Amino acid sequence: MRSLACLTLVVAFWLGAVLAPGQGARADDFAGLARGQFEAIAGGVATLAASGDPQAESVLHALEQRRLFFTPSGGLFIRQGEVYRDARTGQPVSPVPDMIAPVRLNNRVRKALVAAWAERDLSSPLVAKRLGAAEALYHRPDPAMLPAIGRVLSGEKDRAVRSALVRARAATILEQAPAPDQVAARLEAVASLRAAGGLEARGILASVAASASEDAGVRAAARAAVSRIDWTLRVWGVLQNAFYGLSYGSVLLLAATGLAITFGVMGVINMAHGEMMMIGAYVTWMVQQGIRMTVPGLEPIALLIAIPVSFVVCAAFGVLIERGLIRFLYGRPLETLLATWGLSLILQQAVRSVFGPTNIAVETPSWLSGSFALGGMEITLNRLGILVFAFLVLGGLMLVLRRTALGLEMRAVTQNRRMAALMGIRTPRVDAMAFGLGAGLAGLAGVAVSQIDNVSPNLGQSYIIDSFMVVVFGGVGNLWGTLAAAMALGMGGKVLEPTIGAVSAKIAILVLVILYIQRHPRGMFPVRGRGIES
Structure with missing residues (x-):
């Protein structure tokens, strides 16, 4: 009788452990998590994940978010705000059990x-x-x-x-x-x-x-693989920097085409050209802010709206500068240089007084945000957009110069101003329109640079020297030369920077350009014409 009573007691304990409320038939699937040892918890995670229990996903999420608790008796609870739920059944528990502790996490x-x-x-x-x-x-x-x-x-x-x-x-x-x-x-x-x-x-x-x-053979194979990957990474690194150089060269292209036109048509060194870029960037910011406050539904295309607005505003500034200042200084290059340099300082201070000296950021629209992988390169959409935009502007400018009356007159004045005047071309009007067109192109450069740089009153000073270098290196007044020089200088600088540093890279590029100009004073693609050759 005594042995029968003991057997009955053991069976009762077993049935109570298996069928206890809140435990269910799958109690062991959760048991590993109700421990204080990390190894047991990790094993419990694997067991529960493979169990197929309907509560498994919510329990594992709670563990990941540090909302899973246990008691020394094997209870397991999920905290949701101030409420605790039984992890095995999902039912609320009240009162909260004593000696409850969080299930710990490690790597x-x-x-x-x-x-x-x-x-x-x-x-x-x-x-x-x-x-x-x-x-x-x-x-x-x-x-x-x-x-x-x-x-x-x-x-x-x-x-x-x-x-x-x-x-x-x-x-x-x-x-x-x-x-x-x-x-x-x-x-x-x-x-x-x-x-x-x-x-x-x-x-x-x-x-x-x-x-x-x-194993020695495995180590040798791994060393060879590391060397191969290092070489591949270096190649992709150069290509990545070349892509960054293309986007930088695209900004230089937009800025330098305006300089190429004004310098090629009028022979004017406009030191305030960078400030036209700066004004274009600020106009982009103002358009974005204005649309956000008045017509928020158009905010995704605010950047597209800013393109013609920046061009028109900067072109109007350019015409005013030419009519109010530059036309009195033709034939006096030193005075023109000093006057436009002084004008650049005035424009910087005016913008600083209106908008403040601190940087402002133009938000990138969602359709220009993000990137995608191309081999071992990361192609960012905003830089790719700048590259495409620069080539579209260059193509449009070539159509204007080749297919319109204004373009024909500008090319005629560039090649031989006196002969063009004798043929009835109103050279003062051409000068004003050319200066306005150049300033408008600088405004478009400001729109582009606002997507990869902060906008500040000193923005134009960062690009003006490189833009002049592009014009001289490519050939004054030649758009193909401007394109080639902008891309060469942009990529050359970015590829050299990781190796010798940013400052040394600029110095090296400058020295190479000077050496080239010593042998080819008219640049890579010189403009030919009677006025130039005579």
Whole structure:
């Protein structure tokens, strides 16, 4: 009888443990989380993630957000504001149990959480989710996920997801401790990461190459892969800087085309040309602010609206400057230079007095924000937009110069002013229109530069010297020369900067331009005409 009573008591305890309220048939799936040891918590995460329990996702989210609590008796609770819910059932709990403590997180537990979400998402019908899960496993490899990766990889059809899974498997294999029977697999993983390239792969391979416990052949393969990736990264780095140089050269192109026109038609060195850029940038900011306050629905296209407004405002300024100042100083280059330099100081101080001395930022519209990868390069949309915009402006300017009466008159005055006047061309009117056109182009440069630089009263001073250098280097009055010189100087400076520094790069470019001008005084593409050759 006594043995029967003991057996009955044991069965009763077992049934009570299994069928206790709030525990259910899946009590053990949650038990690992109700512990104080990190290893047990990480194991509990994996167990719960694989259980399929309807409460699993909310519990793991609570753990990730530090809202999961446990008691020494094995209770598990989710805090939602001031309310605590039983993690196993989702039902509110009142009163709150005594001796409740948060379930702790460390890197091991976080890695288990990443693996849990990744394993769930690897089976998603959405390609984006599967790709994100594979990338997560690549960045935080977990050897426990290796079988799951292999299963998913065998049936994956999408090329991008397969590539990410191959990288994740390689990183996971190399994360494991080296073993003699794993040499072939580790060599294959090294080859996969070498083909993948990138800083992440380089870091993993560098660790393998430096590991004393690694097989000598695997270490040698890892060192060779690191050298190959370093060379590839250097090449992509040069191309990335060249892209930055193209966007900078595009701004120089917009600024220098205006100088090429005014200098080519009138022979005037306009030191206030940079301030036209600055005014164009401030007009862009004012248009953006005005639209935001009056017609907020048009804010996404505020930048497009600012383009013609900046051109018209700056062109009007240019005509006023030519009619009010420059026309009295033709034939006196030194006085013109000093007068326009003084005008630039006046314009800077006027803007400083109206808008303040601090920088202001022109917001980039959403359709110009972000970037995309091109090989090992990151192509930012705002810089790509500036490049496209500069070429569109250059194409429009060429149409004006070649297909309109004003363009024909400007080309005639550029080649031989006296002959053009004798043919009935009103050269003073051409001078005013040319100066206005040049100033308007500088305003467009201001619109472009507002997307990659802060707007301040000193904005124009940062570009005026380089713009003059572009005009002289390319050939005064020649737009093709201006294009070639702007891109050459823009890319040359940006490519040299990482190697010798920004200041040294500018000095080197200046020296090279001077040496070139010594041999070719008229620049790369000199304008030919009787007035110039005589």
